[in-house]
Amino acid sequence: MTVPVPTGPFAALREQLAEAAATFGGSPDAVAGILAGMVDDVDRALGEPLEIFPVCHHSPASALAMVRRLRAKQPKVIYLELCEDLQPLLGELRNCRLPVAVQAFASELEGFPAEWGPLSVVAPVTEASAEYQAIAYALDTPGVELVLVDRSTDHVFQWTPRDDTPADGGDAEPPPTLDEDAALHGDAVGVEIGELRPRFAELETYLLHHGKVRHWSEWWDQYVEQPLADADHDTYRQVMVLIGSLFRRLRPAGSDRTDRDEDRERYMWTRMRQHLAASGADPADCLYVCGAFHAASRVEQFGLAADAPPFEITGRTGTRWRYGLIPSSHSAIEAQFGLASGAVSIAAAAWTKAVSRSGLVPFRLDGQRGGRSRRGKAGSGPSPAVPVTDRLSGFLAAPPVPGGLDEAELRGWCVDIVRLARRNGYLASTADAIAVFETSILLAGLRNRARPTPYDFADAAVTCIEKDVVPGRRDVRRLCEILLGGDRVGQVGYDALPPLARDVLDRLAPLGLDLEKRTVQRALLDLHGDPALAPCSDLLWMLRHLLPPDAVRPIMGERRLGHRSIQESWDLALGRNQRALIELGYEGVTVEQVLEQRLRRAVRGPRATAAIALGAVEDAIRLLDSPRLVDELGARAVELLAAERTVDDAPEVLRRIRRLLAHHRTSGALPAWCRAFVTTGYAHYCTLLPTAVVDEETGVRQVGAMLGFLFGMEGLALSLGCDRSQLELAVAQSHPETPAKVALLWAARHQLGLLSLAELRQRCAQLLGNPLVVPAFPQYLSGFVQALEPVPALAPFVVETMSTAFARLPDPVLLPWLPTLITTLRDQGPELVPLLVREAGRTFPGTLPALDAWVPPWIAPAPAVAAAPSVAAGPVGALLAAHPEPVDAVAALLGCDAGWRPVEAPPGASEVAALLAAHPGTVDAVAGLLAAAGAGR
Known part of the structure; x- marks a missing residue:
């Protein structure tokens, strides 16, 4: 079997890497396959007729290479890896101060899980980024078309697995806790051009360890960013595709992230083919700007010559997306994409320095020129196509270019950081500046660096200046970030x-x-x-x-x-x-419209309650002068109250409806919804009272609020047609078991006239006299305190009972209960404390000397009189003596059970008798009233 001889511009490099893999790897198969595949990816990407420009997000080297290429090639069509539905917003960048983020926002979801809402996607833009240079060039150059070809924001969430959170559908996840500027993006999903980071954790750990750096941003700046800052176009493209291919081939296979990446690449190539077919543009005049990771794509739709069928793009859901620009910041970008703190600020400073050093004129939109920047002139014409040659071999084999120490720059950093540290309360001096200078050089040498980087300088400053940490003071590392570029915060202009x-x-x-x-x-x-x-x-x-x-x-x-x-x-x-x-x-055209929509949404949502609806009514009255809206929200509150099966919100309902009734009574007649709420609430709470008093999950405060509603609204409810027997029946059917609710029900029975004050006092005395009940008496007392809500007239009795409990309860019961009483009053009844304090002020003496001789009124001895109350002589006395039943009934209610006896007429009684005899009509009228009262009893 003959092995094919590698051909093409990278044949020598491919053969060299295969020999190295066989020498160092032992087995040439696996390692050689990866290395040869990387070279194949570079050859494939650079041989594509549609020029692919690989970038890394927020990379000064990519931005510099982009500026050079745009001025040399002058493309007429730029395909950009960015959500296609964000394109109409790019023109508004002229009215902004960078950094800003292009945002898509949706609050009303259709086709997505409701718990994902609201959905938000942001794409941050900084000046030191290749995508901004491409956007600025396309918007400011006549005849140039900018086409966004990446998936839409709707597809970002369509391709997110349903068991993931929306944040998992993006490229990075923000940390859990962020400061104010770092939280500018909120919980939005971030999309970026050129996310380039190992997706194999062991590989990243290996690179950081052998690179003697702490985080990925520092590794990238040291080993990629700086070497490529001054590289020519071909070298830049080949190195970036090589890195993208390496990270792509060493990623875990079979993950959802892998499938989404490949679908994005199919989507983008499909959109570019469609545009080329529709516009008839020459691929030689086009430029495809994408991440280096996607430049090394191996999907079947890659390239214009691919014969694979087009990728089937599904339609969007019914979700209505709204678009706009929001301010961003360096720290927000770092938090969004997991970059090291200060990485974007350092990149911005490196961009400014590189532009000044190279003499390049970057592309800037009107809003970013600031009046001083000049528009760069394009070249005389597009540069002719140059055959692809191997630049990788020379770049990989060449030693790093030795860079001399820029003592002036480092010295300026050291002086400025000491000055900044002193302003922030640190005891820094000139000696610290010298120490930072020398330590920076030392750290760079220990890390095999030719010159100190900003990261070395920050480490040296922390070591030499931050000798202690004071809460509330900025740390030195943060001061270094401010010094090296600061956390720039963008702003959206008025017109945008x-x-x-x-x-x-x-x-x-x-x-x-x-x-x-x-x-x-x-x-x-x-x-x-x-x-x-x-x-x-x-x-x-x-x-x-x-x-x-x-x-x-x-x-x-x-x-x-x-x-x-x-x-x-x-x-x-x-x-x-x-x-x-x-x-x-995004929610409306005016603030009034948005507020009205939110109030309606609050009362119509799945978690709406009567208390929430009453709060919405109150907000509508306070903030919006719209009786129609108030009536609508009030009617919804009545519906929610009638549908509730618990009384958890009874205290809030009582507090709000009292306030609303007082407002309407002072401003005019009660609206219909108020009357309906009172009648509905009266019947509703009467129905739930017997169940609530025995429910263990219903607290005494909720029961007290129910009774407060029933007794407080009783007069109005009866005038509106409610039946008092419904309340009496509900109280009669209530059989509480816990001591606090028992005391609360006793108070309700007293309010209804079914339990006299003397009987109530007698029951409390029996509780204190029973050793088995004494440990639970504080719970009864808590119930009496909550009873002040429905029966505020019991305040003297509650003060009396509390004073008696303090006097008679044993210390093992009283002392542990006192903290509980205080916390209970503070958490559950803060409005009841002033009532108790005022009553105690009326009951107890106001001076310390008077306290020694003070006798509580509830235990004061009876006055020295006869056993029975006296009755004055005369017609009135005779009438009362002849008909004692009405007076006996009043006396029983007041706790007085004495009998009757006649007494001698006091001085002046004869004149009174004569006056009454002269005017018998008055006496006859009073006698008739008293007789009628006695017959009624």
Whole structure:
């Protein structure tokens, strides 16, 4: 069998690698196959008629190579690896300050699991990236067409397995905890051009270990970025495809990620073939910009000459996607794609230095020129095609170019980091600057580097300056990132904002503030002196409800039912929260429309409750002057209350409906939904009361709130047609078992007149007199405290019972219970504490000397009088003595059980008798009323 002789420009390199594999690998089959396959991938990619330009995301070397190639080739069509439905947004980059991210957002899902929502995809763009240079060239050069060929954002989630979270459908996953600027992308899925990183964990660990670096970003900068910064076009392409092929061939096989990558490549080649067929463009005038990983693709649709059938592209789902630009930052990009902290800032600094050194004029859009950059002139014409030659052999065999130490640059870093450290509270000095300088050179030598890199300098600064760590102070590594480029934060310009965001800025213009700044600004509104600011106040309160808390924060003033402040003070940070404002614009055209939609969605959602609906009603009254919406939300609250089968939200329902009833009573007649809510709630809670008092999962606070609703709304409910016997029957059918609920039911029976205060006091005395019940008495007392919600008139009795318990309970029972009482009152009844305090203030003496002689009123001795109460002589006394039943009934309710006895008439009784005799009509009327009352009893 004869072995075919390798041909082509890379034949010598392929043969050399095969010999090396046989020499060092022992068995030439596996290693030689991988090495030969890598060379084949390079040969295949570079031999394609449609020029493939491999890139790595946010790589200065790729950006420099892109600028050189665009000026030399001057392509007429650029195919870019980016979601195809994002193309209409690229023109808005002219109105932005980089970095920004192109975003697709969907909140109403159709065809995706509901728990995935909302869906968001972002593609960050920085100036030091090849994709931005290609976009800027295409947008600013007449006759050049830019075509995005990657899968749509809808397909990003279509190709995500249903058992994965949406974040798993992207190229990277953000870390769990992020600072403010690093969280600019939120939980969006990130897509990037040229994700180039080993997908074989052992390979990455091996490269980091032998490269003497800590993370992948440093390895890439040291061994790829710097050597390729000044490489020619052919060398750059061959090296990048070789690296992409290496990572591709050493990835785990059979994973979902592998299938998605290959489907993306089939998708892109299918779209390019379709465009070429439709436009008739010459492939020689086209440029395909993709990641180096995809440049080494081996799918059957690769290349224009492939005879494989076109890839079948499925249709999109019914999900409605909204598109826009959001601000990004270096730290957000690092967090999104798992890069080392400061890597993008260092890349930006390297880009600026390389552009200055090489004299290249990069492509910039209008929004990024800043008035000083000049538009680069294209060459005289496109460069002719050059045959592919082997540049890999020379590049791989050549030793690294020795770079001399740039002492001026390193010295400037050391001086600046010491100055910056001193500003941030570190005790740094000139000696520390010298130490950082020498340590940087030492670390570079230990790591076999010709010159210190920014990473060496950062390690040296941490070693020499950060001698201790103070909470709340920036660490030195963060200071190095700021020094070497800083965490640049982009901004979306006014013209690129959605209509809602522009409308917000326009309506807040009377405040006289530049709200596009990222600083926090103070707005002072004198609504009494300048009524024209009232619309600004209304808008700010709506934004307070819709945006994050730190975006719009009131310092002075409040907006509650029936009250509007005449002076307000606000801290505004809309520029810092531009992303949230932009995403708000995806939901509607005006803030009022978005707020109305959210309130409706809140009461119609699967987790909607009556308490949530009442909160929506309150927000609609406070923020939107729309009676129609209030009636709609209120009617929904009635429906939700009638459908509830638990009383978990009873305290919240009671608190909100009390507030709404008080508001409507002061502003006019009660609306129909309020009347319906009261009648429905009265019947609903009467029905659930017997079950709730025996349910172990229902707390005493919930039962107290139910009784508070029933007793507090009783008068209104009865006037609206409810039957009081329904409440009496519900209380009679309630048989609680826990002590707290038993005490609560006793209070309800007392409120209904079924249990007198004397009987209630007697039952508490029996509990304290029973040694078996004494340990549980604090639970009874907790029930009495919660009873202040439905029966606030029991406050004197509760103070009396608590005082008696403190006096009579043994210390082993009392002391462990006191912390529980305090925490219970604080967590479950904070509104009841002022009631108890006021009653205790009326009961107990106000001075310390008076406390020694004070006797509690509930144990004070009876006055020295006869056994029976006296009855004054005269017609009234005779009438009361003749008909004692009404007075006996009142006395029984008050706990007085004494009999009757006549007494001597007091002085002046004869004058009173004469007066009554002269006017018998009054006496006869009172007598008739008392007689009727006695007969009723």
